Amino acid sequence: AQTVTQSQPEMSVQEAETVTLSCTYDTSESDYYLFWYKQPPSRQMILVIRQEAYKQQNATENRFSVNFQKAAKSFSLKISDSQLGDAAMYFCAYRSEVGDDKIIFGKGTRLHILP
Amino acid sequence: DSGVTQTPKHLITATGQRVTLRCSPRSGDLSVYWYQQSLDQGLQFLIQYYNGEERAKGNILERFSAQQFPDLHSELNLSSLELGDSALYFCASSVGPSGLGYEQFFGPGTRLTVL
Numbered sequence: 001a002q003t004v005t006q007s008q009p010e011m012s013v014q015e016a017e018t019v020t021l022s023c024t025y026d027t028s029e030s031d032y033y034l035f036w037y038k039q040p041p042s043r044q045m046i047l048v049i050r051q052e053a054y055k056q057q058n059a060t061e062n063r064f065s066v067n068f069q070k071a072a073k074s075f076s077l078k079i080s081d082s083q084l085g086d087a088a089m090y091f092c093a094y095r096s097e098v099g100d101d102k103i104i105f106g107k108g109t110r111l112h113i114l115p
Numbered sequence: 116d117s118g119v120t121q122t123p124k125h126l127i128t129a130t131g132q133r134v135t136l137r138c139s140p141r142s143g144d145l146s147v148y149w150y151q152q153s154l155d156q157g158l159q160f161l162i163q164y165y166n167g168e169e170r171a172k173g174n175i176l177e178r179f180s181a182q183q184f185p186d187l188h189s190e191l192n193l194s195s196l197e198l199g200d201s202a203l204y205f206c207a208s209s210v211g212p213s214g215l216g217y218e219q220f221f222g223p224g225t226r227l228t229v230l
Binding site for chain 1: 117148150157158159160170171205207218219220
């Protein structure tokens with residue numbers, strides 16, 4: 001069974017600085033998707049960024065980028081120029097490309113932005 | 116706004132009761148997913164329906180059931196409620212099976228409190 005592990009329950013970063021959230025996963029599959037979701041105090045689940053396992057190039061979305069290391073099964077999220085609106089719970093997630101459609105989530109990292 | 120609607124937003128009920136949560140997917144989406152977010156279990160996949168048929172099942176209790184209707188809206192029925200069922204219940208929808216790369220879009224959730 002696939003698992004997703006986020007080892008940092010909480011992190012803090014100064015506004016305008018850069019922060020990296022860590023995530024590791026375990027799978028025997030070769031084709032899959034990885035995601036970072038943001039859950040602000042409103043509780044809405046917002047997709048931040050997505051990475052297809054077959055792509056070697058790391059995904060980037062504006063100030064958000066990932067470092068995808070397939071062999072190491074590592075998928076970290078880098079947030080540049082942190083803003084107060086980035087304060088939220090961040091979930092790393094996995095979805096298989098074949099078979100089951102479910103998303104498997106990590107436990108989350110709560111990110112605090114210090115003004 | 117993801118386009119996925121869930122009603123009600125909040126639900127407070129007593130142990131032993133039965134409740135129904137409703138989800139309307141985005142226009143054109145055939146797949147509906149239910150997830151439960153609780154403090155102790157985190158975010159867990161419960162069940163998926165595709166075009167009216169059950170497609171995948173996760174850690175869904177026997178006291179819980181779901182269905183997808185011909186108009187594609189879905190209902191999650193929770194019966195014999197226990198204190199531990201208190202959680203945020205998310206519905207998500209996608210065009211088709213996620214294995215084809217279709218994204219899951221999350222609704223705002225229904226907050227269930229069992230007293």
